[in-house]
Amino acid sequence: MGKYGNDAGAIMALVRKAEVHRDVYVDPEIFDLEMEHLFPNSWIYIGHASQLSKPGDFITANVGRQPLMASRHSDGAIHVFYNRCPHKGVKIASEPCGNTGKFFRCPYHAWSFKTDGSLLAIPLKKGYEGTGFPDTQASEGLAKVKNVVVYRDFIFVRLSDAGLSFEDYFGESLSTIDNMVDRSPEGKLAVLAAPIRYMHNCNWKMLVENQTDTCHPMVAHESSAGTAVKVWKREQGDSTETPMAVQLYAPFMSPYEFYEQSGIRIWPNGHGHTGVANSIHSNYSDVEGYVEQMVATYGDKRAHEILGEVRHNTIYFPNIMVKGAVQILRNFIPIAVDKTLVESWVYRLVGAPDKLYERALMYNRFINAPTSIVGHDDLEMYERAQEGLTSNGNQWVNLQRLHEPGEADDVTAVINGTSERQMRNQFHAWAKFMTMNMDKRVEAAE
């Protein structure tokens, strides 16, 4: 047993009002406890229903250390299972996605399962007669994930039996997903390609925090976005039109004042977003024909309401970020205490002009790829932090910017856009979902 074990009090002591102890980023035991408690207690995104468009389609995903798979059954329903054969534990699906036909078949001994997970057949079945097999868990087929919600085609699961309902957990934060879906003239998104994958040698929470860190772009990205602006100024000649690429890079160099006024909105349970009044995505060129399509679908007022909501980054605690305005979802998948796999997905707005998909794909490779210069800037900071945090000179990380004494937790509020309050909001949620099912000592410590 390490320092923290199931000691809820010790874990909560790592999160102060405006500071967190470095162990949350560097201690392997804390990482183990996150896998055991935080991820199962939270609602985690595992995929999009458009990846399961036909019966027999399946995807695989991990939640914490749990290998899962989701499938589309013949009746159209989506089911989520643990990805292991009830016989010897062999993973049923080994690819990120595919179509299994009418049933899953374990490659080891040919046990087979319907696409709703129920046991279909076992070879030499009479060998189980009189053995009490029907009373075993194996006879039920693939072990099901009970708490599954498909919200506007986004598939979320909660592995723990006990915990907050989907609605209580996400509340008003779902408005960002709503906005992204509503931006399709058909009210529909589609995943058409694999994500960009990018390995980070740092703790997953550094990436999550960075999404609402508005005081870093003009500093850390001076090298990339700043250079893009400089080179364009020099090379533009008589061009009057700013290329899409420069439109995507340039806003990263916006001054502090821009981020201050654009605002941050926080919600209970660690969710929140930057870009309330406007955002770095506000001033992209119009795409021909798109507004007209939107007006035809939604009417003038509603169409402009949808397009006028240009949020920057929305954190769905614990580990995804959604950009409604450029249709990107980044999934920060924890691999080890100092290793995080980032998968960045682009959704096509069904029915919208190609240009919008082109822009979202361009943004994704500019910012979220292993070949992205903006990504290089960020990863350098995370890796330096992962190393620096082992220092014993100071064991606390400071999240004090615009902290107000007596600041309330688990509330909805709109605040100055350079506040670090969303990071404090995330750590309040972190302590809560780490400890909520730990044991009775939670109450004692509070």
Place this chain on the structure above:
Amino acid sequence: MITEKSITDFIYREAELLDTMQWDAWLALFHASGRYWMPLEWQQQDPVLQPSLMYEDLLLLKVRVERLAGERTFSQKPKSRCHHLLQAPTITACDPANGLFKARTSFIYTETRGDVLERYSGWASHDLIESDGHLKIKLKRIDLVNFDAPFGNIQLFM
């Protein structure tokens, strides 16, 4: 007169410029409308409406090169270095009459920074055109054998 040997020499010369970090001379090998493309799919056809790791014109390549030398480019402290190991290129088109010059080159690429060294394997496809008697890059395409794997930073050029 462009011959198969001129194409091969061009490709070796390009790798040498990259390995010796002569970035501006490397950029000068590109035609004004040239592109550098790293697909993210097997035998990918479309660089615009399918995801790629890179699909960049000369302006964006200049940004990269200028960034590498920037005083505040912290991901280049220390600097990266690279090494290209090329198989002899296969010339797939050498047609001066129609201005078509193409080659495919199998490679192992090494990028190193600090104590870390990463290796990548794949194929480089060169689509060249003649401009004022010189070959220029219209399209350089890099297909990695494991294009879909999650890499760390790739900061230089394959």
